Amino acid sequence: MKHYYLGLLLSAAFSLNVSGQKVIDKAGEKLSMEKADIHYVNAPMTRAQTADELLGCPEGTVLGGEFSSEADYVGFQSSDQGRPGMPTKFYQSFSECYYTINGVRILGILNYYDGESNDWLTCDGRGGVNAEGEMTEPIRMEVSFYRINADGEPGEVVFTKEVDILGNYLGVQYSGGNIYEFAADLGEDIKMESGFLSVSAVDMKDAPSCWFSVLCATSVPGYGMVSLGDNGLMGAALPMCYCLKGSGEFSARKALKMVRILTPDNYSGEKYEKVQVELMNVGSDDIENARLELWADGKLLATESVDVAIKSLESYKYVFKQRIDCSAPGVHHFEVRNVTAGDEKLCDDALAFTTSKMEEGSVCESESEDSSYEYITSVKIGDINCQSDNSGYSDYTDMKTTIIPGEELELTVENEGSGVYIGVWVDWNNNGTFDDAGEFISYIPDGTIKVSIPEDVDVTAGEKRMRIILSYGETTPCGIYQYGETEDYTLVVSRPDASPAIDVNVKSIEAALNHDSKKVELEIANNGTLDMTGNISVNYLLPYSPNNRYVSRIADNPDVKEKMQPRKVACKDIQSAPEAGDESQYTLRYDMGQQSGIALTNYPSATYAQYYPGDMLSNLTGMQISSIDVYLLDAAQKSSVVVYGENSQSAAGEELLNQSFVPVVNSWNHIVLDKPVTITDKDMWIGVKLEGFDSDKYYIGIDAGKALRGFGDVVNVGGETWWSMGDLGINSNFCIRANVTGDRTPAISWLTMDKKDFNIAANQKQTVNADLDATKLAETLYEAVIEIKSNDALTKVVKIPVYMTNGTVTGLDKNEMLQSSIRFNADRSLLIVESGSDMKRVVLTDIAGKNRKDVNNIGQQVELSLAGLNTGIYILSIEYTDGNKETIKLPVTR
Numbered sequence: 001m002k003h004y005y006l007g008l009l010l011s012a013a014f015s016l017n018v019s020g021q022k023v024i025d026k027a028g029e030k031l032s033m034e035k036a037d038i039h040y041v042n043a044p045m046t047r048a049q050t051a052d053e054l055l056g057c058p059e060g061t062v063l064g065g066e067f068s069s070e071a072d073y074v075g076f077q078s079s080d081q082g083r084p085g086m087p088t089k090f091y092q093s094f095s096e097c098y099y100t101i102n103g104v105r106i107l108g109i110l111n112y113y114d115g116e117s118n119d120w121l122t123c124d125g126r127g128g129v130n131a132e133g134e135m136t137e138p139i140r141m142e143v144s145f146y147r148i149n150a151d152g153e154p155g156e157v158v159f160t161k162e163v164d165i166l167g168n169y170l171g172v173q174y175s176g177g178n179i180y181e182f183a184a185d186l187g188e189d190i191k192m193e194s195g196f197l198s199v200s201a202v203d204m205k206d207a208p209s210c211w212f213s214v215l216c217a218t219s220v221p222g223y224g225m226v227s228l229g230d231n232g233l234m235g236a237a238l239p240m241c242y243c244l245k246g247s248g249e250f251s252a253r254k255a256l257k258m259v260r261i262l263t264p265d266n267y268s269g270e271k272y273e274k275v276q277v278e279l280m281n282v283g284s285d286d287i288e289n290a291r292l293e294l295w296a297d298g299k300l301l302a303t304e305s306v307d308v309a310i311k312s313l314e315s316y317k318y319v320f321k322q323r324i325d326c327s328a329p330g331v332h333h334f335e336v337r338n339v340t341a342g343d344e345k346l347c348d349d350a351l352a353f354t355t356s357k358m359e360e361g362s363v364c365e366s367e368s369e370d371s372s373y374e375y376i377t378s379v380k381i382g383d384i385n386c387q388s389d390n391s392g393y394s395d396y397t398d399m400k401t402t403i404i405p406g407e408e409l410e411l412t413v414e415n416e417g418s419g420v421y422i423g424v425w426v427d428w429n430n431n432g433t434f435d436d437a438g439e440f441i442s443y444i445p446d447g448t449i450k451v452s453i454p455e456d457v458d459v460t461a462g463e464k465r466m467r468i469i470l471s472y473g474e475t476t477p478c479g480i481y482q483y484g485e486t487e488d489y490t491l492v493v494s495r496p497d498a499s500p501a502i503d504v505n506v507k508s509i510e511a512a513l514n515h516d517s518k519k520v521e522l523e524i525a526n527n528g529t530l531d532m533t534g535n536i537s538v539n540y541l542l543p544y545s546p547n548n549r550y551v552s553r554i555a556d557n558p559d560v561k562e563k564m565q566p567r568k569v570a571c572k573d574i575q576s577a578p579e580a581g582d583e584s585q586y587t588l589r590y591d592m593g594q595q596s597g598i599a600l601t602n603y604p605s606a607t608y609a610q611y612y613p614g615d616m617l618s619n620l621t622g623m624q625i626s627s628i629d630v631y632l633l634d635a636a637q638k639s640s641v642v643v644y645g646e647n648s649q650s651a652a653g654e655e656l657l658n659q660s661f662v663p664v665v666n667s668w669n670h671i672v673l674d675k676p677v678t679i680t681d682k683d684m685w686i687g688v689k690l691e692g693f694d695s696d697k698y699y700i701g702i703d704a705g706k707a708l709r710g711f712g713d714v715v716n717v718g719g720e721t722w723w724s725m726g727d728l729g730i731n732s733n734f735c736i737r738a739n740v741t742g743d744r745t746p747a748i749s750w751l752t753m754d755k756k757d758f759n760i761a762a763n764q765k766q767t768v769n770a771d772l773d774a775t776k777l778a779e780t781l782y783e784a785v786i787e788i789k790s791n792d793a794l795t796k797v798v799k800i801p802v803y804m805t806n807g808t809v810t811g812l813d814k815n816e817m818l819q820s821s822i823r824f825n826a827d828r829s830l831l832i833v834e835s836g837s838d839m840k841r842v843v844l845t846d847i848a849g850k851n852r853k854d855v856n857n858i859g860q861q862v863e864l865s866l867a868g869l870n871t872g873i874y875i876l877s878i879e880y881t882d883g884n885k886e887t888i889k890l891p892v893t894r
Helices: 051-055 560-564 614-620
Strands: 022-024 030-032 038-040 061-065 074-078 088-094 101-114 119-122 139-148 154-165 168-174 177-190 195-203 211-217 224-228 233-235 242-245 256-263 276-281 291-296 299-305 315-319 330-338 350-357 366-370 375-381 384-387 393-403 409-416 421-426 440-443 448-451 462-471 479-493 502-504 509-513 517-526 532-541 566-570 586-589 596-600 605-612 624-632 638-644 655-660 667-678 684-691 700-702 714-716 736-741 751-753 757-760 764-773 781-790 797-806 820-824 830-846 851-865 872-880 885-892
Touching: 051 168, 061 088, 061 101, 074 088, 074 224, 088 242, 101 195, 139 177, 154 177, 154 195, 195 211, 195 242, 256 330, 256 350, 299 820, 299 885, 366 393, 366 462, 375 462, 375 479, 384 393, 384 479, 409 421, 409 462, 421 448, 440 448, 502 781, 502 797, 509 517, 509 764, 517 757, 532 751, 586 605, 605 614, 605 638, 605 736, 624 638, 624 684, 638 667, 655 667, 684 736, 751 781, 757 764, 764 797, 830 885
Parallel strands: 366 479, 393 479, 509 797
Antiparallel strands: 022 030, 038 168, 061 242, 074 211, 088 195, 088 224, 101 119, 101 177, 101 211, 101 242, 139 154, 139 195, 168 177, 224 233, 256 276, 276 315, 291 299, 291 330, 330 350, 375 384, 375 409, 409 448, 421 440, 421 462, 462 479, 502 517, 517 764, 532 757, 532 781, 566 596, 586 736, 596 700, 605 684, 605 714, 624 667, 624 700, 624 736, 638 655, 638 684, 751 764, 781 797, 820 830, 830 851, 830 872, 872 885
């Protein structure tokens, strides 16, 4: 692909020259960088100023994409509509602008491309610029704002204006060219939370001898795009330095932003998946009535109220009580919509997302776009010895080697390229996604690791796909990434000849109870040649916890934001967690077992913690945290376990516990609390405070991920701000666990087994009863896992998920139950009901039971006018000609 980025780039160090560097371009190319520099020349300032002060955003800026001397690369991009033969226009994306905009300030350079020298030359000293470098004639410029379309490109024009701007010389040069400040008042207020800004020259007066370019830097958030004559729109190598100016007045009093979907991920395939969305109040007033809809394939599943007050400019992570069913193979389409009454719609009011479950026998795709710089050259493990050249993806699954329980195979990977990550995954359960417990093996720190069958994962005999990914940065096992290579091989799992072999007839348990009880029989069979012994335990996932994937209670196997610079190290020795103790009844945890560790190189101290919301902890009210386990790789000068009380999701409250301890390095540390902490229905932050870091050491242990962002991975380095490590590039949870003692509450005692131990002869079976008791429980969905551990050498543990709905159905099956598609038109003045079945009658009533709309004999589609209805909750009843009926609650906003 032909590339039109024509700027020079600068290294991160101020006034430092660099050549031969590589940078990732959004258009998909790696660019060879030419030498460049930036320095002062007769700065017209009354006092000494740094480059950041001279080129940074001025007072009155409400959103800035600033130049920084810490930028990895700096360059320029032509943005001149009058450029001969190649008119250009630069577009800069922006987001998180919560204040009105009434002015724009950018940095620019006057230059042109010289065909004879094949280089860019400056225009300094030409017409319109005096000997001191000051501009004497203004430039006619176009300033425009655009909405972002569905393709992430400039779409609808919100504002455009041509204005004459006289550039202000800042006394700083870039590659010999003067840097000018161009500022313009817009003459009106613009209210845009996100969009594109474009500033381009319309008339340079002396064209074609001089063109206009914008200054760009990697320090700017967002991305740039540029239109290049007839070549259309394409991604720019670097974003543009800009400042949006305003009075500081909020764009809206009431505005809820749906920031992102946290769970589920793209390859979730469970029947009871949780939907977690991150919200943010971007208006001036607190929002106390946030209300959301959850849609699946065009059908409304649930409307839920967020029962907290979200303060101005604070975020909140909301977990829907409604679950979604992603268990059918294929792609599932979902959407979360903001239907908060009175919202001024400063932001998009919907977030769409999809989940995919692989068809049986299929596997998710993994491939790089460019393997020419970094790629795998050799893989050796067991009987596999593969020498290869570069390719985005290579299928070597016809190359196989056998692995048996307890065996460690040495995997050696050689590669071309430096500064790369090499990750290894094995799809032990053959579901094609590589993201289940135990399937990430490790990153390879020095070319060699050991591969073995994990002991705490349900593994059967047969062929398993091993995936090796070499990438220019950390990546996931599924998806397209930019630089590197993926190679797949086959491990053949073999069961020892003389061994018991467990088989359980029940794979999962589902029950809908109404404050009553139920008994379920499980049949455990020994299909092996030796006697089988084992034990059965029950582990619970608390209602309203942020994750819906069960993690075993005891593991059997292993500004400020910009300055944190977290580093991760791979660990060769993975240790099981300590036993919680005989008195422990439950363990609060998010990690999946220690896998590696991290360091924060720019700070001498930090508090690593896990956040537990009050509605989750309410299920353990009255019980106590009596001990805390934490994995530490190195010892800080001072170590303490800490517990904080409730404040908000983004800031801890008062300190409830601070107990120092002497750490044991490269190990789990078990700290018994001098004074246990009683659990209530209030939020709690549980962690470890480490003071006195060495910059070259790693301290806190982390798992292999995925991070429960804002819950299992929060860190504080001073002040009130807590950061999510997942947002800083470390997609893992801290290895911190709180052991709970006291009398068990109903939420962790509703499932019991009539046997704890078993002994089954070869080719024999035994029946075990599971008793589900909902008589003392509140109405919601409850989850647990029955763990059956045995002396089967291969399948050492079988995990059976249990889902029990008590009382009112949570709505999981509404997607299957609803025969109709129910939606509003764009301005929510019409309710549109469509069905594949003939409808006999549709009735809309208010919560007092009064009929507001009543339509008969309507076929398969009807539109109900909502004119005259007040904002509130209404009941929609649909009666079909075949006798079936449906009833659903609908929020109506006016």
